[in-house]
Amino acid sequence: MTRIVIAGPRGNMGKEAVTMVTETEEFELAAVIDRKYDGMSMRDVDDLPNLDVPVFTDAGECFEKIKPDVLIDLTNPQTGKVHMKQALLNGVRPVIGTTGFTEEDVAELSSLAEEKELGAIIAPNFAIGAILMMKFSQMAARYMPDAEIIEQHHDRKLDAPSGTAVKTAQLISEVRQEKQQGHPKEEETLPGARGAEFDGMRIHSVRLPGLVAHQEVLFGGEGQTLKIRHDSMNRRSFMPGVKLACEAAMKLNVLVYGLEHIIE
Ligand SMILES: NC(=O)C1=CN([C@@H]2O[C@H](COP(=O)(O)OP(=O)(O)OC[C@H]3O[C@@H](n4cnc5c(N)ncnc54)[C@H](OP(=O)(O)O)[C@@H]3O)[C@@H](O)[C@H]2O)C=CC1
Numbered sequence: 021m022t023r024i025v026i027a028g029p030r031g032n033m034g035k036e037a038v039t040m041v042t043e044t045e046e047f048e049l050a051a052v053i054d055r056k057y058d059g060m061s062m063r064d065v066d067d068l069p070n071l072d073v074p075v076f077t078d079a080g081e082c083f084e085k086i087k088p089d090v091l092i093d094l095t096n097p098q099t100g101k102v103h104m105k106q107a108l109l110n111g112v113r114p115v116i117g118t119t120g121f122t123e124e125d126v127a128e129l130s131s132l133a134e135e136k137e138l139g140a141i142i143a144p145n146f147a148i149g150a151i152l153m154m155k156f157s158q159m160a161a162r163y164m165p166d167a168e169i170i171e172q173h174h175d176r177k178l179d180a181p182s183g184t185a186v187k188t189a190q191l192i193s194e195v196r197q198e199k200q201q202g203h204p205k206e207e208e209t210l211p212g213a214r215g216a217e218f219d220g221m222r223i224h225s226v227r228l229p230g231l232v233a234h235q236e237v238l239f240g241g242e243g244q245t246l247k248i249r250h251d252s253m254n255r256r257s258f259m260p261g262v263k264l265a266c267e268a269a270m271k272l273n274v275l276v277y278g279l280e281h282i283i284e
């Protein structure tokens with residue numbers, strides 16, 4: 021039995037994660053970490069399901085008292101980093117869906133996981149289709165190095181560009197020659213018109229109500245274009261990946277950044 025703590029259980033993703041964990045035979049929901057309702061039981065909180073599971077506000081206290089195997093964090097960039105560090109310091113294996121981590125954050129947390137010999141996962145996107153979209157984009161970039169990333173999300177999203185867009189740009193950068201795209205003399209007459217810049221690639225972030233999570237990677241070559249697109253229509257699309265990440269974290273003793281390393 022894998023004993024799991026979920027941080028952010030009232031959120032869009034946290035709610036689905038609570039359902040996934042409670043419906044998985046080999047998982048037990050040991051506690052939740054919420055910004056409010058410290059010391060209460062989930063069943064006494066209107067916004068949470070009717071479960072006899074304790075609520076903590078302080079992650080450190082939760083880990084010391086509950087001693088879970090895995091933390092699933094689905095909060096916000098600042099909180100996610102703090103929770104992940106506390107998890108590793110307390111012998112808990114973190115599975116982090118929260119986005120907004122910098123390369124420096126990942127490097128620092130990777131060293132800590134290695135020092136503690138604990139499995140840890142930071143997954144910018146848990147959806148299997150999104151992992152394939154990223155892998156296919158990396159494959160395409162070998163042959164069509166001119167690429168622009170257009171990500172589209174709901175307007176409650178805090179971080180831009182999305183973790184998925186950054187990860188896609190990193191994967192493309194691994195395989196293509198350094199390249200500055202567009203006209204060398206191009207000028208933005210409105211700041212931001214060409215989007216964010218990542219190793220010469222452009223990332224465009226769209227935020228609108230009605231959207232969930234969508235990304236298109238657009239490649240251009242002489243006389244042709246190629247579009248690789250993924251759409252998440254709901255948050256259930258991420259849950260098989262969250263389950264897989266929890267199982268993988270239990271078998272690892274290092275940090276893995278990106279589920280593409282788990283789904284070979
Ligand atoms: N890797 C992936 O596949 C995916 C990752 N994400 C990422 O997951 C994160 C959450 O997304 P989403 O569920 O849509 O966001 P929501 O805003 O719906 O949920 C975030 C939750 O975290 C809670 N929270 C904030 N601070 C704390 C804290 N200190 N302790 C405990 N809980 C806290 C919030 O509580 P309150 O409402 O009270 O502030 C809220 O309930 C984001 O970073 C997003 O980018 C999202 C989808 C897929």
Ligand SMILES: O=C(O)C1=N[C@H](C(=O)O)C[C@H](O)C1
Nearest residue numbers: 119144145177182183184233
């Ligand atoms: O905030 C979201 O919703 C999502 N965040 C992740 C990201 O930043 O890439 C994953 C998915 O796109 C949904």
